[in-house]
Amino acid sequence: MSRSSFDGSFLQPILPHLRYAPAESVTNSVSTNRNRALSIRSGNKSHKSSSGNQLPSFSFSSLRGQAQPELSRKLYKLIKSENNLINAHEAAGRERIQIATQLSEWGEQTSDDAISDISDKVGVILSEIGEQEDTYAHALDDSRGRLKSIRNTEKSVQPSRDGKAKIADEIAKLKLKEPESARLVVLEQELVRAEAENLVAEAQLTNITRQKLKEAYDAEFLATIERAEKQIILAKHGRRLLSLLDDTPVVPGDTRTQYTEGSQARQILNDCEDDLRDWRPESEEYVEAVEQQDAPVEQKQPVPDIEPESKHAEREATADA
Secondary structure, three states: OOHHHHOOOOOOOOOOOOOOOOOOOOOOOOOOOOOHHHOOOOOOHHHOOOOOOOOOOOOHHHHHHHOOOHHHHHHHHHHHHHHHHHHHHHHHHHHHHHHHHHHHHHHHOOOOHHHHHHHHHHHHHHHHHHHHHHHHHHHHHHHHHHHHHHHHHHHHHHHHHHHHHHHHHHHHHHHHHOOOOOHHHHHHHHHHHHHHHHHHHHHHHHHHHHHHHHHHHHHHHHHHHHHHHHHHHHHHHHHHHHHOOOOOOOOOOOOOOOOOOHHHHHHHHHHHHHHHHHOOOOHHHHHHHHHHHOOOHHHHOOOOOOOOHHHHHHHHHHHHO
16 A cells, blocks of 8 residues: 555545433532542642642633632633643644654565565554544543533623622622611612623523533543544554564574555554544443433332232132132
């Protein structure tokens, strides 16, 4: 196969359309006696750093993070870290493709037909593994976009909270200074309106947070499964290619038998392409199995068998005899 076998050797499988179903989520609660092996959440903030005099490093990104509303600051940092992860996977994919090309070019200059052909086709496999990294990075970016929806909603809710708190503070101060002030009535009416607006905003926040959190990490886990299973397919066919390379030692002066496995190597690549094209996610079956496990006990109990009346009468007749 020519060196151009890297271009268009595989049909790129399209990431399947991910469907999401709304589901209820229990309220998160932090237990003070939680086993640390069951959580990666930071402990007491007073013990986060052993040296309290150490100054934080300054950067424009950290400055932008501090400019975020308090409510959305932590999620802002998470989204920035997700972006770094995406860039890392994209870089890993590019490096893998470059290594595949270098392997193919090295095999060509060995003047060994077997090494030249096998290295070229192994390079095709490695190149496709690199493409899978890039596809995975795009899926992570889609997941990150759903987290942004939560962050944007948090940013929109923060002014509502601040406005309500500000009016409440004004009322408290005015009651201390001028308990009989006519402005108290106006402020209390404004507080009622602010609380109503905040109630709507908080409900929207909790709804969007649950929905988008589930969608974001469902998409990431599905993409992780797809990447892993397709890499397994590629790795298995890569090993099939390596099995065609005769590595039996030869003594000086002997010549190896002529390489005749070129057609088998091409067939392996065709098989690999077919397996990638035929791959389908099994996520829906997994979800159905989980839902079946979570079903109420009364729904799981089988219905007892009811004996036919004829058999029941026959048994009574036998007993009377």
